[in-house]
Amino acid sequence: MKISYPFILVNFKIYKEALGERAVTLAKTAEKVSSETGVCIGVAPCSADLLRVTSSTSIPVFAQHIDPQPPGAHTGHLPAEAVKLAGAIGTILNHSENRLRVDIIDDCINRARDVGLVTCVCSNNPSVSKAIAALSPDMVAVEPPELIGTGIPVSKAKPTVITDTVEAVTAVNSKVAVLCGAGITRGEDVARAIELGSQGVLVASGVVKAKDPEAVLREFAEACLKAST
Amino acid sequence: MKISYPFILVNFKIYKEALGERAVTLAKTAEKVSSETGVCIGVAPCSADLLRVTSSTSIPVFAQHIDPQPPGAHTGHLPAEAVKLAGAIGTILNHSENRLRVDIIDDCINRARDVGLVTCVCSNNPSVSKAIAALSPDMVAVEPPELIGTGIPVSKAKPTVITDTVEAVTAVNSKVAVLCGAGITRGEDVARAIELGSQGVLVASGVVKAKDPEAVLREFAEACLKAST
Amino acid sequence: MKISYPFILVNFKIYKEALGERAVTLAKTAEKVSSETGVCIGVAPCSADLLRVTSSTSIPVFAQHIDPQPPGAHTGHLPAEAVKLAGAIGTILNHSENRLRVDIIDDCINRARDVGLVTCVCSNNPSVSKAIAALSPDMVAVEPPELIGTGIPVSKAKPTVITDTVEAVTAVNSKVAVLCGAGITRGEDVARAIELGSQGVLVASGVVKAKDPEAVLREFAEACLKAST
Amino acid sequence: MKISYPFILVNFKIYKEALGERAVTLAKTAEKVSSETGVCIGVAPCSADLLRVTSSTSIPVFAQHIDPQPPGAHTGHLPAEAVKLAGAIGTILNHSENRLRVDIIDDCINRARDVGLVTCVCSNNPSVSKAIAALSPDMVAVEPPELIGTGIPVSKAKPTVITDTVEAVTAVNSKVAVLCGAGITRGEDVARAIELGSQGVLVASGVVKAKDPEAVLREFAEACLKAST
Numbered sequence: 001m002k003i004s005y006p007f008i009l010v011n012f013k014i015y016k017e018a019l020g021e022r023a024v025t026l027a028k029t030a031e032k033v034s035s036e037t038g039v040c041i042g043v044a045p046c047s048a049d050l051l052r053v054t055s056s057t058s059i060p061v062f063a064q065h066i067d068p069q070p071p072g073a074h075t076g077h078l079p080a081e082a083v084k085l086a087g088a089i090g091t092i093l094n095h096s097e098n099r100l101r102v103d104i105i106d107d108c109i110n111r112a113r114d115v116g117l118v119t120c121v122c123s124n125n126p127s128v129s130k131a132i133a134a135l136s137p138d139m140v141a142v143e144p145p146e147l148i149g150t151g152i153p154v155s156k157a158k159p160t161v162i163t164d165t166v167e168a169v170t171a172v173n174s175k176v177a178v179l180c181g182a183g184i185t186r187g188e189d190v191a192r193a194i195e196l197g198s199q200g201v202l203v204a205s206g207v208v209k210a211k212d213p214e215a216v217l218r219e220f221a222e223a224c225l226k227a228s229t
Numbered sequence: 230m231k232i233s234y235p236f237i238l239v240n241f242k243i244y245k246e247a248l249g250e251r252a253v254t255l256a257k258t259a260e261k262v263s264s265e266t267g268v269c270i271g272v273a274p275c276s277a278d279l280l281r282v283t284s285s286t287s288i289p290v291f292a293q294h295i296d297p298q299p300p301g302a303h304t305g306h307l308p309a310e311a312v313k314l315a316g317a318i319g320t321i322l323n324h325s326e327n328r329l330r331v332d333i334i335d336d337c338i339n340r341a342r343d344v345g346l347v348t349c350v351c352s353n354n355p356s357v358s359k360a361i362a363a364l365s366p367d368m369v370a371v372e373p374p375e376l377i378g379t380g381i382p383v384s385k386a387k388p389t390v391i392t393d394t395v396e397a398v399t400a401v402n403s404k405v406a407v408l409c410g411a412g413i414t415r416g417e418d419v420a421r422a423i424e425l426g427s428q429g430v431l432v433a434s435g436v437v438k439a440k441d442p443e444a445v446l447r448e449f450a451e452a453c454l455k456a457s458t
Numbered sequence: 459m460k461i462s463y464p465f466i467l468v469n470f471k472i473y474k475e476a477l478g479e480r481a482v483t484l485a486k487t488a489e490k491v492s493s494e495t496g497v498c499i500g501v502a503p504c505s506a507d508l509l510r511v512t513s514s515t516s517i518p519v520f521a522q523h524i525d526p527q528p529p530g531a532h533t534g535h536l537p538a539e540a541v542k543l544a545g546a547i548g549t550i551l552n553h554s555e556n557r558l559r560v561d562i563i564d565d566c567i568n569r570a571r572d573v574g575l576v577t578c579v580c581s582n583n584p585s586v587s588k589a590i591a592a593l594s595p596d597m598v599a600v601e602p603p604e605l606i607g608t609g610i611p612v613s614k615a616k617p618t619v620i621t622d623t624v625e626a627v628t629a630v631n632s633k634v635a636v637l638c639g640a641g642i643t644r645g646e647d648v649a650r651a652i653e654l655g656s657q658g659v660l661v662a663s664g665v666v667k668a669k670d671p672e673a674v675l676r677e678f679a680e681a682c683l684k685a686s687t
Numbered sequence: 688m689k690i691s692y693p694f695i696l697v698n699f700k701i702y703k704e705a706l707g708e709r710a711v712t713l714a715k716t717a718e719k720v721s722s723e724t725g726v727c728i729g730v731a732p733c734s735a736d737l738l739r740v741t742s743s744t745s746i747p748v749f750a751q752h753i754d755p756q757p758p759g760a761h762t763g764h765l766p767a768e769a770v771k772l773a774g775a776i777g778t779i780l781n782h783s784e785n786r787l788r789v790d791i792i793d794d795c796i797n798r799a800r801d802v803g804l805v806t807c808v809c810s811n812n813p814s815v816s817k818a819i820a821a822l823s824p825d826m827v828a829v830e831p832p833e834l835i836g837t838g839i840p841v842s843k844a845k846p847t848v849i850t851d852t853v854e855a856v857t858a859v860n861s862k863v864a865v866l867c868g869a870g871i872t873r874g875e876d877v878a879r880a881i882e883l884g885s886q887g888v889l890v891a892s893g894v895v896k897a898k899d900p901e902a903v904l905r906e907f908a909e910a911c912l913k914a915s916t
Contacts, residue, residue, distance in 0.1 A: 014307075016300035020314030047276040048292075048311040063277075065305030071245035073378055073434065076294030076327035078243075082277040085249030094789065098305035102781065102789040106815050128793050130821040134859065135814055149302055172821065172859065205302065323560065331552065331560040335586050357564050359592040363630065364585055401592065401630065472765075474758035478772030505734040506750075506769040521735075523763030529703035531836055531892065534752030534785035536701075540735040543707030556763035607760055663760065 003060060003090070003118060004040040005177060006224040007200035008190075008217070009141070011064065011092060012045045015208045023049040024056045026207075029214045031059045039221035044092055047078055054087025062120065063091040065098050068107035080108075080115040090118030092202075093137070096145040106135050120179065120202070126164035129178070133169040139177040140169055141202040147182035149205050153189035154182040159196055166197035185216070187223035194227035232289060232319070232347060233269040234406060235453040236429035237419075237446070238370070240293060240321060241274045244437045252278040253285045255436075258443045260288045268450035273321055276307055283316025291349065292320040294327050297336035309337075309344040319347030321431075323361070325374040335364050349408065349431070355393035358407070362398040368406045369398055370431040376411035378434050382418035383411040388425055395426035414445070416452035423456035461518060461548070461576060462498040463635060464682040465658035466648075466675070467599070469522060469550060470503045473666045481507040482514045484665075487672045489517045497679035502550050505536055512545025520578065521549040523556050526565035538566075538573040548576030550660075552590070554603040564593050578637065578660065584622035587636070591627040597635040598627055599660040605640035607663050611647035612640040617654055624655035643674070645681035652685035690747060690777070690805060691727040692864060693911040694887035695877075695904070696828070698751065698779060699732045702895045710736040711743045713894075716901045718746045726908035731779055734765055741774025749807065750778040752785050755794035767795075767802040777805030779889075781819070783832040793822050807866065807889070813848060816865070817855035826864040827856055828889040834869035836892050840876035841869040846883055853884035872903070874910035881914035 012018035018026050023045040034041040042060035045053045054061045067077035094100045112119045119137040123129040129142045142165040162180045169176050180193050181202035210216040241247035252274040263270040271289035274282045283290045296306035323329045341348045348366040352358040358371045371394040391409045398405050409422050410431035439445040470476035481503040492499040500518035503511045512519045525535035552558045570577045577595040581587040587600045600623040620638045638651050639660035668674040699705035710732040721728040729747035732740045741748045754764035781787045799806045806824040810816040816829045829852040849867045867880050868889035897903040
């Protein structure tokens with residue numbers, strides 16, 4: 001399973017609307033929209049729900065976090081191997097709700113690569129995006145923390161965060177894809193994000209807490225198609 | 230599903246011998262021994278493996294950790310609800326490889342109780358055991374960290390850690406069961422632990438990394454039976 | 459230098475009004491009021507200001523935190539020894555802005571005792587107060603976090619937090635003194651706190667950010683005198 | 688006070704040999720050697736000792752760590768302002784004994800710059816060095832953690848860690864100076880470090896725990912002079 005860009009990654013967080021069997025329902029919705037539009041959509045459920053999502057769908061499934069520890073005596077941690085065995089193909093790292101030490105991001109990216117997981121590492125601004133790009137993840141997802149969950153889209157409120165991140169990341173490592181996120185609720189927010197140079201979006205409440213997640217995802221996917229032609 | 234005492238709780242940690250499908254195999258072994266001996270045996274697999282274990286066995290399954298956050302915008306965290314939805318009936322907390330703030334232990338115990346999960350909170354010595362008992366978990370599991378994984382049994386090397394913990398915990402809250410652990414690899418270690426007043430054991434490498442986990446678990450279960458009559 | 463009760467402990471936090479030489483000015487004000495009223499008043503400046511405060515005043519000076527590490531290779535940590543060498547006689551621990559693991563609170567209390575520092579350990583509610591009392595600090599200071607810095611006094615808004623803490627702490631270890639804090643800005647808040655069974659108050663913004671800290675401290679000290687007769 | 692290169696920065700950690708008045712003695716020794724050789728030597732004492740060192744010597748004094756919080760309600764934290772008011776001119780950050788989140792390193796560098804403190808940010812390998820360089824500190828100090836305190840010098844055991852770091856850092860931001868450290872106990876280790884392209888060394892036990900710190904520092908300083916001509 002390969003990621004193609006533009007890429008929409010839906011972070012389920014631990015919203016009650018996306019726990020347990022609801023995670024499967026939402027993932028199936030994402031799969032349907034992806035299949036119908038041809039836009040690559042991934043989902044990132046809670047660690048306890050990875051298996052039920054991967055065994056019910058065939059879209060890219062990400063963990064929301066992994067720990068740097070290899071298999072061994074590390075009670076309560078989540079190694080790359082466990083995520084891989086649960087069928088995930090990648091992991092988010094360093095989300096604003098789960099920030100990591102710089103050396104641990106480096107370790108986690110290496111461990112993920114060793115077991116064959118794709119990494120999407122979050123950052124809060126262009127300079128941190130640049131720092132993370134130096135660690136060679138597959139994707140950097142820049143999200144101004146103050147906009148997360150607000151419905152005020154980063155692509156409108158802080159467009160230079162996106163353009164500066166694209167420039168900084170490209171300068172350090174041109175193989176790293178740039179996603180952006182925070183406050184994205186409409187197709188036009190997604191289109192604008194892609195026009196500004198990002199290769200996709202990291203979204204959460206805009207989809208998970210929407211009244212009609214399918215309609216929102218379809219709007220996002222269609223915006224991706226339009227913006228990237 | 231109810232816990233009965235003496236209770237053997239097998240912490241799978243993130244040992245490679247107990248990740249993915251191997252978690253199921255080991256849990257089935259525990260189930261077989263429990264069923265044949267009548268001794269209550271629980272297992273605590275990695276969060277990503279909870280669902281596959283609970284859907285393949287009917288013994289008590291514990292998470293190795295939960296986070297205090299309720300469902301919501303908390304990327305990468307593991308709420309009590311997710312563990313419950315994955316079929317677990319309890320959780321370990323504050324393991325020496327995953328220590329927690331005192332206020333967070335309090336929060337986690339309350340959250341676990343709210344969703345109907347049993348709590349087994351680890352401690353490193355009698356005074357911390359007493360502190361934890363004041364927070365009213367279901368079980369306190371005392372484990373001198375320096376003995377964990379060594380094969381030097383707490384019940385032999387530091388018997389007063391067990392007796393002092395039993396006394397301290399009982400003084401604060403007599404409803405809290407006391408388990409002990411660290412270095413337990415033989416039936417006689419288990420028997421001694423119970424004779425010293427504990428109501429069971431928390432074990433990990435002694436079972437998970439044993440050449441013949443079934444034989445070890447059987448020896449443990451039989452020691453429980455003998456020691457408690 | 460001994461603490462006597464009722465005790466007023468002024469946490470300078472890292473308020474700009476109490477950094478550098480301003481820490482000395484505020485400590486001298488506290489010393490003056492203490493000397494004139496006979497009520498014991500302690501101050502807790504930033505670690506970098508301990509020495510300048512202890513060398514300019516003779517009231518009890520507390521650190522706001524210590525780390526559990528003994529002297530050795532622990533860059534950036536603050537051992538009990540350093541605080542003692544800087545002339546402090548005690549330390550706050552586990553403040554709501556700096557919560558600690560339960561085993562680390564235990565370690566810090568032991569390390570503080572070993573070098574001769576008094577400990578005042580904060581808690582957020584009666585059950586955590588009870589847990590901390592089991593670790594035998596000199597004082598527990600209960601502060602509902604949601605009231606800290608609000609000006610809504612714990613002694614008025616949540617009197618049972620104080621009475622329940624006094625009861626729980628006394629049941630576990632009657633030698634532990636109970637302070638309370640959060641939202642205390644007037645003498646009557648202090649008086650009420652003492653009438654409810656506490657042996658003093660932990661205050662911060664109510665004094666540090668007051669227009670006239672001397673007047674506020676005098677009001678607090680006089681309330682202590684009235685309430686304890 | 689300005690840093691000049693080659694630069695020797697002596698991290699006092701919390702070694703008992705460098706706490707309290709002993710910090711002053713050691714700093715005076717460093718000052719003497721610096722004055723006699725003309726090589727810039729800085730010292731980094733414990734936060735509680737900053738003031739006594741800065742008020743007794745005139746060499747560059749660094750904190751071992753700062754916290755990202757600005758002045759305000761942050762009990763037990765160490766803001767850049769407090770370090771500055773204590774007379775320090777810079778701070779170490781992200782030492783292997785005190786690692787930080789990537790966003791917090793970014794915040795701390797910005798806060799340090801705002802109050803006029805120089806930053807020396809530690810890293811564990813070339814890729815993390817590159818990441819940190821992207822955050823524009825004044826110095827990056829690369830130290831393989833496994834060599835710290837061993838007496839096996841990085842410049843001999845892992846020379847490519849130094850050359851790769853110099854190359855990576857220069858590519859990202861040529862204004863960032865590169866120091867190196869770990870296992871450095873002799874003049875030849877220092878000379879080799881500088882020949883490999885670093886602009887100085889971060890040392891700790893090699894000086895602090897030496898029988899004759901003055902002789903060691905003199906050997907280091909003379910090696911700097913020779914290697915940089």
